[in-house]
Amino acid sequence: MRVVIFILLLSLSTGSFASGNDWNYQNEGPDVWSDSYPLCAARLQSPIDIKTACTKYLSYKPFQFTEDYSMVHNFTLQNNGHTIVGTWNASYSASLKLVGGDLNGSFDFVSFHLHWGENYRSGSEHQVNGNKYAGEIHFIYMNPKTHQVAVLGIFMESVRNLTINETVEKTARSPSYTIDEWKRYFDVAQYLKKPDNTTNLSLNLSSLMGDSLNDFWRYEGSLTTPPCTEGIIWTIFREPIVFTESELESFRTNVYFEDYRDPQPFNTTEMPIELFIFVTTALVVPHAVFGELWNYGDLGPDVWSDTYPLCASRSQSPINIKTACTTFQPFLPFKFSSSYSKTNNFTLQNNGHTIVGQYFGNDTASFNLTGGALNGTFRFVNFHLHWGENYKSGSEHQVNGKKYAGEIHFVHRNPDTGQIAVLGMFMESVRNFTIHETIEKAAKVSVTTVNEWKRYFDVAEQLTQYENKTVLNLNLVSLMGDSLSDFWRYAGSLTTPPCTEGIIWTMFRDPIIFTESELASFRTNVYFEDYRGPQPLYDRIVYRSFENETLSTIPEYNCCSGASKIPLELLPCIAMKFLLLLFSHVSK
Ligand SMILES: [Zn+2]
Numbered sequence: 001m002r003v004v005i006f007i008l009l010l011s012l013s014t015g016s017f018a019s020g021n022d023w024n025y026q027n028e029g030p031d032v033w034s035d036s037y038p039l040c041a042a043r044l045q046s047p048i049d050i051k052t053a054c055t056k057y058l059s060y061k062p063f064q065f066t067e068d069y070s071m072v073h074n075f076t077l078q079n080n081g082h083t084i085v086g087t088w089n090a091s092y093s094a095s096l097k098l099v100g101g102d103l104n105g106s107f108d109f110v111s112f113h114l115h116w117g118e119n120y121r122s123g124s125e126h127q128v129n130g131n132k133y134a135g136e137i138h139f140i141y142m143n144p145k146t147h148q149v150a151v152l153g154i155f156m157e158s159v160r161n162l163t164i165n166e167t168v169e170k171t172a173r174s175p176s177y178t179i180d181e182w183k184r185y186f187d188v189a190q191y192l193k194k195p196d197n198t199t200n201l202s203l204n205l206s207s208l209m210g211d212s213l214n215d216f217w218r219y220e221g222s223l224t225t226p227p228c229t230e231g232i233i234w235t236i237f238r239e240p241i242v243f244t245e246s247e248l249e250s251f252r253t254n255v256y257f258e259d260y261r262d263p264q265p266f267n268t269t270e271m272p273i274e275l276f277i278f279v280t281t282a283l284v285v286p287h288a289v290f291g292e293l294w295n296y297g298d299l300g301p302d303v304w305s306d307t308y309p310l311c312a313s314r315s316q317s318p319i320n321i322k323t324a325c326t327t328f329q330p331f332l333p334f335k336f337s338s339s340y341s342k343t344n345n346f347t348l349q350n351n352g353h354t355i356v357g358q359y360f361g362n363d364t365a366s367f368n369l370t371g372g373a374l375n376g377t378f379r380f381v382n383f384h385l386h387w388g389e390n391y392k393s394g395s396e397h398q399v400n401g402k403k404y405a406g407e408i409h410f411v412h413r414n415p416d417t418g419q420i421a422v423l424g425m426f427m428e429s430v431r432n433f434t435i436h437e438t439i440e441k442a443a444k445v446s447v448t449t450v451n452e453w454k455r456y457f458d459v460a461e462q463l464t465q466y467e468n469k470t471v472l473n474l475n476l477v478s479l480m481g482d483s484l485s486d487f488w489r490y491a492g493s494l495t496t497p498p499c500t501e502g503i504i505w506t507m508f509r510d511p512i513i514f515t516e517s518e519l520a521s522f523r524t525n526v527y528f529e530d531y532r533g534p535q536p537l538y539d540r541i542v543y544r545s546f547e548n549e550t551l552s553t554i555p556e557y558n559c560c561s562g563a564s565k566i567p568l569e570l571l572p573c574i575a576m577k578f579l580l581l582l583f584s585h586v587s588k
């Protein structure tokens with residue numbers, strides 16, 4: 001095991017994850033890493049969302065760095081296909097060692113690299129109370145005797161995220177030599193646009209790290225990239241380093257990849273560490289940009305609220321449905337007027353964000369939906385899909401942290417009140433199943449539904465360009481399938497700008513099953529990543545229409561707070577509180 005870690009670190013330190021394309025941040029992205037790297041689905045993964053209220057104070061010895069830190073050394077900066085790796089030119093015999101911080105023994109500096117995102121509000125891997133920073137710097141260390149790996153992580157903050165007062169206050173905390181040293185770094189690193197591009201630069205590590213190294217969070221996690229090796233000691237410093245937006249922007253524009261993993265569930269039980277080592281790399285295709293005010297890339301969900309303030313409001317959709325925290329309430333069944341079960345013509349149009357299906361005929365008023373505790377009679381407006389970069393992502397809502405391969409929205413509106421109600425269905429790829437599950441789940445989806453969606457996909461996958469459209473006859477009841485009795489209900493918003501609130505959401509529990517090839521065509525032909533991630537629930541209640549609910553196997557998701565006052569099971573929540581004691585928060 002130690003040998004293996006050593007090989008891993010060697011590859012980190014040379015910055016040469018050799019070519020291959022079995023992982024990236026897109027079609028072979030974080031959600032499917034575990035297909036090739038089983039450890040990525042293990043229980044002590046990084047990054048995490050640091051919930052500050054749940055951290056525990058512990059007193060740590062300060063970090064101590066050897067004197068050579070404050071001297072200038074030669075570094076090699078190399079684009080390894082995932083990030084820019086900075087390694088110290090070790091032929092120069094200096095000593096870059098780290099002790100203290102309650103680490104076990106003396107650690108050698110190995111390399112440093114950055115994670116950044118598609119805009120100034122995303123890019124960090126760790127989050128603090130759900131807040132993302134504009135990026136994250138990782139300084140990697142290894143104890144040469146034990147081969148233990150420790151990572152020091154520092155958040156990168158864009159001044160664009162700060163008010164003028166905050167800017168004055170925070171930049172005062174970032175010493176000018178730190179700002180200058182990073183400027184020198186960015187001036188050079190932004191030109192390393194292609195994998196294997198390499199350059200040399202003299203840098204001062206101490207300046208790069210800044211001097212706010214007293215307050216940090218500590219936990220045990222994993223590498224945030226495949227093979228996701230666990231047993232890594234993480235130190236995340238509380239104070240970010242502040243950057244001008246232009247420096248970060250050059251990185252995004254020139255060396256563009258979205259190279260960060262989202263927070264992983266924080267689990268209790270330790271699993272024995274097994275290691276799987278593979279060597280890899282891949283290039284990443286930038287997002288499509290439509291020249292509009294919003295998209296899912298550089299003008300993505302994290303910055304929608306700049307232009308559409310409602311997107312930062314308190315009743316937003318989608319959400320992660322924590323099944324343990326839902327409240328049972330009986331609902332009358334939905335009733336659909338006869339037009340739903342007839343075959344009608346629909347226009348399917350690529351609107352630059354998704355494919356929208358609208359009724360193409362004279363009798364719009366004949367599509368009436370009642371029941372399901374909706375107020376009054378609702379009319380069908382359109383249906384559209386959300387999908388993702390691979391078969392384990394694409395749904396907007398999640399259930400206990402699980403993403404589905406996609407999500408279908410049937411949008412309805414009450415013409416009298418203007419209220420909008422969306423019926424949402426999860427799309428599941430059979431690739432997510434074992435053979436037994438496939439047989440069992442496929443039995444729940446009628447042949448009619450499978451065939452209707454096949455007809456849809458055969459046509460819709462050809463609408464590859466903005467404004468492409470066609471007309472297709474479809475039967476809405478067939479598309480919806482017949483598992484419409486079990487659902488979750490809550491009050492939310494549109495999941496796209498302007499993020500209007502007051503939307504009644506119904507998410508059906510049983511997904512519709514698709515063959516992977518149908519979904520794969522969509523991804524390949526009509527490629528965009530068109531889904532928003534879950535938003536905070538705040539004090540909203542999620543109701544369920546069925547009595548017996550299953551709990552998540554991940555304790556974090558069984559921990560309810562806020563208005564979801566009737567958790568199905570209190571025990572997991574209490575276990576969670578104990579687990580959170582593992583966190584430690586040092587403040588001076
Ligand atoms: Zn990293």
Ligand SMILES: [Zn+2]
Pocket residue numbers: 384385386409495
């Ligand atoms: Zn939608």
